[in-house]
Amino acid sequence: MTDVARRFYGIGTIALVVLALGACGREEKGPNPGELKLRGTVHMVQSPDGGTCWKLQSTKGHDYELQPAQVPHDLLVDGATAIVIAKPRAGGSFCKVGQIVDVVQVDSIAAPATTASS
Numbered sequence: 001m002t003d004v005a006r007r008f009y010g011i012g013t014i015a016l017v018v019l020a021l022g023a024c025g026r027e028e029k030g031p032n033p034g035e036l037k038l039r040g041t042v043h044m045v046q047s048p049d050g051g052t053c054w055k056l057q058s059t060k061g062h063d064y065e066l067q068p069a070q071v072p073h074d075l076l077v078d079g080a081t082a083i084v085i086a087k088p089r090a091g092g093s094f095c096k097v098g099q100i101v102d103v104v105q106v107d108s109i110a111a112p113a114t115t116a117s118s
Contacts, residue, residue, distance in 0.1 A: 027060055030085045035104060038064060038086055044078040045097055053095030056082065063098030071103045079112025 028037040040058035047053050054066040054076055064086065068076060075082060086101035093100050 027058060027062065030087075030104070032104075035085050035087050036101070037083065037107075038101075039083045040064075040081070042066070042075060042077060042080045042082060044076075045095070047095045051094070053097050055095075055097040056084070056086075056101075065093055065095055065098045065100045066103065067100065072106055075103065075106060075109055077109075077112065081110045081112075083107040 028039075029035070030037045038056055038058050040056045043055050043057055045053050045055060054068055054071075056064045056066055058064065066075070075084070084103050084107060085105040086103050089100045089102050091100060
């Protein structure tokens with residue numbers, strides 16, 4: 001391998017690593033500007049004052065607050081996995097469990113996995 005070929009090989013490898021690391025840190029872009037395609041697990045959590053809150057914990061490790069009045073009822077199942085198209089919303093949060101999102105579309109919902117008891 002010539003010196004020029006080695007340099008291009010090294011530069012190409014570094015560029016691929018940088019691109020891969022950058023892509024891992026954020027969610028997928030949704031079909032429209034400002035939308036996100038989120039894959040993750042729905043969790044019911046308690047607010048500091050004991051109220052019930054809902055969040056979607058993405059496979060990328062980010063938490064998104066779901067507003068029960070805005071999302072389909074069948075999405076609000078603790079432990080369910082889902083793929084949704086969502087749009088981040090500005091504003092205050094009572095629950096403070098993650099970025100508030102409006103669910104624009106639900107692509108899939110899977111019931112939580114159950115374990116057999118012995």
